[in-house]
Amino acid sequence: xxxxxxxxxxxxxxxxxxxxxxxxxxxxxxxxxxxxxxxxxxxxxxxxxxxxxxxxxxxxxxxxxxxxxxxxxxxxxxxxxxxxxxxxxxxxxxxxxxxxxxxxxxxxxxxxxxxxxxxxxxxxxxxxxxxxxxxxxxxxxxxxxxxxxxxxxxxxxxxxxxxxxxxxxxxxxxxxxxxxxxxxxxxxxxxxxxxxxxxxxxxxxxxxxxxxxxxxxxxxxxxxxxxxxxxxxxxxxxxxxxxxxxxxxxxxxxxxx
Numbered sequence: 001x002x003x004x005x006x007x008x009x010x011x012x013x014x015x016x017x018x019x020x021x022x023x024x025x026x027x028x029x030x031x032x033x034x035x036x037x038x039x040x041x042x043x044x045x046x047x048x049x050x051x052x053x054x055x056x057x058x059x060x061x062x063x064x065x066x067x068x069x070x071x072x073x074x075x076x077x078x079x080x081x082x083x084x085x086x087x088x089x090x091x092x093x094x095x096x097x098x099x100x101x102x103x104x105x106x107x108x109x110x111x112x113x114x115x116x117x118x119x120x121x122x123x124x125x126x127x128x129x130x131x132x133x134x135x136x137x138x139x140x141x142x143x144x145x146x147x148x149x150x151x152x153x154x155x156x157x158x159x160x161x162x163x164x165x166x167x168x169x170x171x172x173x174x175x176x177x178x179x180x181x182x183x184x185x186x187x188x189x190x191x192x193x194x195x196x197x198x199x200x201x202x203x204x205x206x207x208x209x210x211x212x213x214x215x216x217x218x219x220x221x222x223x224x225x226x227x228x229x230x231x232x233x234x235x236x237x238x239x240x241x242x243x244x245x246x247x248x249x250x251x252x253x254x255x256x257x
Contacts (some may be wrong), residue, residue, distance in 0.1 A: 014234060015238055018231065021227060021231040025231050028224050031206070038198065042195065042199070047199050049177070049190070052138050052140075055139065065117065067116065067118060067119035069099070072101060072114050072119055075114060076101050080105055080110070080112065083103075084103065085103050086103060087102040090116070091186070093122075093125075093133075094129065100113055101113075110184065112184065125182070129186065130169035130171055134169075134188070143173070144173050146170075146171075150167060150170055152166055158204075158213055160178065161180045161190060162212070162214075165185070165189065167183040168183050175193075208220045
């Protein structure tokens with residue numbers, strides 16, 4: 001070694017790297033932990049608003065005279081020019097029963113209701129019907145204070161009603177309870193409360209998808225995950241190179257070898 005040359009102190013650089021990585025990644029570790037605590041200490045049924053739903057059970061029974069499924073398919077193809085029928089199932093809406101038919105036309109997926117009895121097409125759910133459906137869906141609804149018609153133009157990726165059928169209706173009640181339902185079928189798709197909104201915010205911090213919330217393959221999350229591993233490994237490395245007991249044990253082993 002040349003005169004006056006300083007010996008490379010690798011411990012110093014490991015210690016500095018660990019310290020600054022710990023501060024930087026530690027903030028995200030705290031957010032991940034807070035989210036995990038909230039997720040594990042809350043009832044998922046309450047997050048979904050299931051405890052607010054009406055418990056009324058309705059039994060389905062076909063009328064004496066009902067339209068055959070093939071008639072329904074032919075009606076949808078003739079009326080809407082459907083190029084493909086994706087799915088067909090029964091739904092109850094305001095005391096009546098319908099075939100719900102999901103079809104594709106010009107690459108666009110839509111759903112229409114047709115009467116079980118005669119195959120007639122039911123119009124889309126009106127605003128007054130949306131309020132009635134929402135009130136029926138809740139055990140103790142109270143009075144609605146707001147009603148919003150939802151379309152692809154006003155529902156972004158981070159919306160409470162994301163990944164649900166559009167168009168739809170949002171019926172807002174007191175105590176910040178919102179019932180979301182499909183304008184095509186009238187079926188309730190989601191009940192949102194403040195507990196769900198807290199869950200959604202913490203889930204966003206957990207996944208680090210600040211726009212759509214649910215993309216766990218984003219590069220920010222991947223980057224922080226890698227930095228987290230590097231931080232832990234730097235801690236292990238610092239312990240190994242700084243441990244006197246470990247160095248003493250290694251010297252004893254080398255002497256016996």
